[in-house]
Each structure stands twice: as structure tokens, then as C-alpha cells.
Amino acid sequence: MSEPIRITRATVKKQKPKDSELTFGTVFTDHMFVMNFQEEKGWYDPRVEPYGPLSMDPAAAVLHYAQAVFDGLKAFRGRDGRVRLFRPQKHVDRLIQSSNRLCIPPLDPELALRSLVTLVGLEKDWVPSTVGTSLYVRPTIVANEAFLGVRPAKSYIYYVILSPVGAYYPEGMNPVKILVVDKYVRAVEGGVGSAKTGVNYAASLFAAEEAKHAGFTQVLWLDGRERKYVDEVGTMNIMLKIGDEIVTPPLSGTILAGVTRDSALTLMREWGLRVAERPIAIDEVAAAARRGTLEEVWGTGTAAVISPVGELAYKGERLVINEGKIGKLTRKLYDAIVGIQYGTAPDPHGWTVPV
Numbered sequence: 001m002s003e004p005i006r007i008t009r010a011t012v013k014k015q016k017p018k019d020s021e022l023t024f025g026t027v028f029t030d031h032m033f034v035m036n037f038q039e040e041k042g043w044y045d046p047r048v049e050p051y052g053p054l055s056m057d058p059a060a061a062v063l064h065y066a067q068a069v070f071d072g073l074k075a076f077r078g079r080d081g082r083v084r085l086f087r088p089q090k091h092v093d094r095l096i097q098s099s100n101r102l103c104i105p106p107l108d109p110e111l112a113l114r115s116l117v118t119l120v121g122l123e124k125d126w127v128p129s130t131v132g133t134s135l136y137v138r139p140t141i142v143a144n145e146a147f148l149g150v151r152p153a154k155s156y157i158y159y160v161i162l163s164p165v166g167a168y169y170p171e172g173m174n175p176v177k178i179l180v181v182d183k184y185v186r187a188v189e190g191g192v193g194s195a196k197t198g199v200n201y202a203a204s205l206f207a208a209e210e211a212k213h214a215g216f217t218q219v220l221w222l223d224g225r226e227r228k229y230v231d232e233v234g235t236m237n238i239m240l241k242i243g244d245e246i247v248t249p250p251l252s253g254t255i256l257a258g259v260t261r262d263s264a265l266t267l268m269r270e271w272g273l274r275v276a277e278r279p280i281a282i283d284e285v286a287a288a289a290r291r292g293t294l295e296e297v298w299g300t301g302t303a304a305v306i307s308p309v310g311e312l313a314y315k316g317e318r319l320v321i322n323e324g325k326i327g328k329l330t331r332k333l334y335d336a337i338v339g340i341q342y343g344t345a346p347d348p349h350g351w352t353v354p355v
């Protein structure tokens with residue numbers, strides 16, 4: 001039996017920004033989804049209510065020990081006017097996996113999916129229509145028990161907020177410069193690198209700031225043990241085309257299992273390309289660049305879909321990729337995924353869920 005979602009509508013509606021004025025994550029819609037958890041009751045009272053501040057005790061566990069997880073996905077308005085979520089089940093599954101790692105009680109996947117579809121359905125008018133724009137969906141779970149001891153909390157809030165976001169590449173895709181860091185690490189084996197949890201982001205800020213001050217857009221993380229193997233790029237998964245092989249690090253526990261990563265791998269395998277999920281030493285990457293066989297490098301993630309990398313800086317050496325221009329496969333992947341998201345290309349895998 002599926003639990004009903006209670007709906008309380010906002011009496012005052014916000015003014016919606018113009019598509020051309022959209023940025024990322026600054027404007028939120030009129031409503032949010034909320035559900036509570038208490039040890040005795042389990043998850044209860046799923047509801048949609050007007051968007052607004054959460055009330056929380058200053059002793060709430062999340063504010064001290066960071067017991068929290070989140071996910072991020074998008075809804076797109078197709079050229080046909082219909083709104084589609086991209087692979088929401090996969091994001092729900094990942095939110096539950098992240099929860100498990102952080103000792104957060106799992107959501108019912110059916111209800112979690114329904115929370116996304118219901119909320120986006122109610123806020124359909126907020127989904128912008130210009131190509132490249134979308135409605136960003138942010139499900140989050142935080143521990144809100146007022147208790148300063150260190151153990152899993154006994155109460156939680158699950159909530160979902162929505163933000164209309166602008167085109168990631170309003171001026172076209174420009175390959176970015178990335179600094180390979182060997183001074184800091186993002187995650188280690190056995191840690192929480194494969195969970196989508198805020199602490200991974202907090203841990204990444206210092207290195208990212210240093211890289212920005214040095215003129216780079218983001219950092220490329222190496223493995224935490226030997227600082228020898230490629231892990232992720234910023235908050236994206238990384239893929240490299242070396243000769244005719246496409247390589248990406250395996251899901252060995254330190255990197256996030258990106259939904260865009262999975263989508264890109266699926267498409268490339270269908271296209272008959274040679275794709276390997278294997279450890280990639282940064283020295284192998286540098287050697288390929290020197291030899292001229294490092295043909296393309298790109299990041300994958302919900303925000304940008306595909307983000308071309310034009311240059312990697314490692315130990316003072318500049319490794320320029322494809323003369324700093326966007327590669328053919330990078331472009332093809334971007335177009336293929338975006339086509340499915342906006343409903344301009346067939347969706348043979350059933351990745352999109354109409355709202």
C-alpha cells in the first residue's frame with residue numbers, strides 16, 4: 001500500500017526568474033517535500049509544504065558531526081513541452097546507498113521516487129524551457145536529533161528542494177584547465193568517498209581554492225594511498241581517451257558512482273567503443289600526453305553533463321589535450337545525453353521518467 005503524500009499549497013507564489021537570468025542554485029521554487037524519521041515510528045508524514053526554513057535544535061547531530069547525505073538530479077522541459085526527470089530511480093538508489101554508509105535509515109525507494117515526481121509535478125511551471133536550462137532537484141537527509149553524543153541519530157529529516165538553473169554552457173563548451181593535486185586527497189579506501197555526503201565537499205574546498213588562485217578551474221584528485229592513480233575531477237567523474245581506448249577509474253570505493261558516468265559508459269559500449277574501467281596512473285596519462293595519444297579528457301556529472309578538459313597541470317608540467325579544443329567523442333556524448341534528456345532523441349533505455 002502506498003502512503004499518501006499530504007499537500008499544503010503556498011498561498012503566496014514567488015516571481016519566476018526569466019530563463020536568461022537563471023544561474024545555479026540561487027532561486028528555489030514555492031514548495032518543498034518533507035518527511036520525518038523517528039526511531040519509534042520509522043519514516044512518517046510525507047508531505048509537500050511551502051518552501052521555507054527548517055526548524056532545528058542547535059544541538060542537532062548534523063550540525064556537529066555531519067551525518068547527512070544528498071543527491072542531485074534534473075528535470076528537463078523537452079521541445080515537446082513535456083517535463084522529464086533523468087534516471088530518478090538511479091538517484092534514489094544512490095541516496096539509499098549513501099544513507100547506508102552514513103548510518104541513516106533507508107527511505108522506501110518507491111516513496112522516494114514518488115516524492116520527486118510529486119514535487120516536480122506540482123512545480124511544473126518552474127521548469128524552464130530554453131535549451132540547456134533545467135530544474136535541479138536536491139533530495140537531502142539530515143540528522144536532527146538534539147544530542148551531542150557520537151552515534152547514529154534517532155531522528156532525521158528528508159527533504160527535497162527544487163531550483164531552476166541556467167545553461168551550464170551559455171557561451172558554448174570551453175575546455176577547462178585542471179590542476180592535478182598530490183598534496184591533498186579527497187577520499188581514501190574504506191572512507192566515504194563513494195557516498196554523496198557533504199563532508200567530501202567540505203574536504204575538497206581547500207585544494208580547490210588553492211587551484212583557483214593558481215588559475216585553474218578545478219582539481220584532479222589522485223588516490224589517497226599512493227597519490228599515483230586518477231580518482232575524480234572536482235565533483236565529477238573523469239574519462240580519458242588514450243589512443244582508441246576510453247578509460248575511467250573503477251568503482252573501487254573512493255569515487256562516486258555517477259549516473260552520468262554510467263550513462264556515458266552505456267552509450268559508448270553500444271557505439272562499439274573500447275571502454276575500460278581500470279586504475280589509471282597519472283604517469284600513464286602524462287606519458288600518453290607526451291606521446292600525443294591523450295586524445296580527449298572530460299568530466300561527467302549532472303550539473304554540466306560533460307565537461308571537456310583542455311589542460312592538465314601535473315608537477316609543473318602542462319599536458320595540453322587536443323590543442324585545448326573540445327574533442328569529437330566529448331561532443332558526441334554531450335549531444336547524445338542531452339538529446340535524451342530533452343526528448344529530442346529516442347530513449348531506448350527508459351532513462352527518462354515523464355512527470
Ligand SMILES: *Cc1c(COP(=O)(O)O)cnc(C)c1O
Nearest residue numbers: 235236237256258259260301302
Ligand atoms: C555527484 C557527484 C558526481 C557525479 O554524479 P552524477 O550522478 O553523474 O551527477 C561525481 N563525483 C562526485 C564526488 C559527486 O558528488
